[in-house]
Amino acid sequence: MSALIDGKALARSVSEQTAETVRGLTERLGQAPGLAVVLVGNDPASEVYVGRKVRECRKVGMRSTEHRLPAATDEADLLALIEDLNSDPTVHGILVQLPLPDHIDAGLVLDAITPDKDVDGFHPVNVGRLSTGTGGLVPCTPLGVMMLLDTVISDYRGLDAVVIGKSNIVGKPVAMLLLEREATVTVTHIETRGLSEIVRKADIVVAAAGAPGLVKGFWVKEGAVIIDVGITRVALPDGTTGLMGDVAFDEVQHARAVTPVPGGVGPMTIACLLSNTAKAAALSLGEARHRLSV
Numbered sequence: 343m344s345a346l347i348d349g350k351a352l353a354r355s356v357s358e359q360t361a362e363t364v365r366g367l368t369e370r371l372g373q374a375p376g377l378a379v380v381l382v383g384n385d386p387a388s389e390v391y392v393g394r395k396v397r398e399c400r401k402v403g404m405r406s407t408e409h410r411l412p413a414a415t416d417e418a419d420l421l422a423l424i425e426d427l428n429s430d431p432t433v434h435g436i437l438v439q440l441p442l443p444d445h446i447d448a449g450l451v452l453d454a455i456t457p458d459k460d461v462d463g464f465h466p467v468n469v470g471r472l473s474t475g476t477g478g479l480v481p482c483t484p485l486g487v488m489m490l491l492d493t494v495i496s497d498y499r500g501l502d503a504v505v506i507g508k509s510n511i512v513g514k515p516v517a518m519l520l521l522e523r524e525a526t527v528t529v530t531h532i533e534t535r536g537l538s539e540i541v542r543k544a545d546i547v548v549a550a551a552g553a554p555g556l557v558k559g560f561w562v563k564e565g566a567v568i569i570d571v572g573i574t575r576v577a578l579p580d581g582t583t584g585l586m587g588d589v590a591f592d593e594v595q596h597a598r599a600v601t602p603v604p605g606g607v608g609p610m611t612i613a614c615l616l617s618n619t620a621k622a623a624a625l626s627l628g629e630a631r632h633r634l635s636v
């Protein structure tokens with residue numbers, strides 16, 4: 343019987359630590375750390391996530407400002423808002439909720455955020471820092487994945503890890519973080535030939551393909567640790583809908599430990615956003631960047 347890695351409980355404990363850090367930062371800054379959250383359009387899931395981010399910010403004693411823009415917003419207007427937020431000393435972190443509407447070039451917008459305020463860790467400067475192991479702000483979901491893994495693994499050296507999914511937001515940064523811990527990492531994706539055999543050799547499986555139920559029980563080695571990043575809403579046989587991960591959860595009881603969906607990686611994404619905002623506030627005080635590494 344595999345152990346359940348409880349993302350909700352870990353997220354609560356990370357947020358408690360952040361609240362403590364925020365108390366110290368508030369004294370040193372003369373104001374509470376501030377996060378600006380930008381939402382363009384009215385994607386229902388994004389609205390829920392943004393609402394939760396703002397609420398959680400307040401719970402740990404941080405300020406947050408919401409910038410809700412209509413779906414038809416011009417790219418130039420969005421870029422102008424980012425410029426204003428970049429130069430606002432009361433804003434320590436900037437987050438643009440993804441996905442953006444199709445007419446806006448997301449890359450251009452993310453590149454416009456000052457790297458030290460980029461609490462999502464998506465700016466190329468932060469991507470470069472992550473891949474060179476030189477500190478900086480690390481994307482929230484990958485950071486959460488590593489914290490979940492750290493609850494069951496203390497030494498990654500000699501372990502084989504497979505990452506399924508090659509996105510800039512999850513797959514690639516998770517691979518970098520695992521490499522940093524000296525795991526041997528194979529990055530795969532939905533088109534990888536012989537995917538099941540590759541997964542079967544792994545001690546650590548991070549499934550981030552967005553393909554519900556992709557990873558079957560027979561793909562998983564006895565004693566492997568599985569982190570399921572996929573969160574897809576699917577139709578259920580009774581006519582309702584539910585959330586499903588990339589892993590066929592009921593088939594992996596022979597794993598050593600596994601994260602549930604929901605209640606695994608999702609809550610960690612928001613907890614790590616709060617922790618990144620506190621780190622960005624520390625950067626604004628001149629704290630050394632290398633001290634931010636995971």
Ligand SMILES: Nc1nc2c(c(=O)[nH]1)N[C@@H](CN(C=O)c1ccc(C(=O)N[C@@H](CCC(=O)O)C(=O)O)cc1)CN2
Nearest residue numbers: 391438439440441462482483573604605606608609611
């Ligand atoms: N700018 C960003 N945009 C997006 C990110 C991101 O990290 N930065 N990630 C995702 C969405 N996301 C946060 O923004 C997110 C997704 C899921 C969860 C979560 O807690 N999920 C719950 C289930 C939620 C439900 O009941 O519907 C869980 O897994 O338990 C939090 C945040 C895309 N956009």
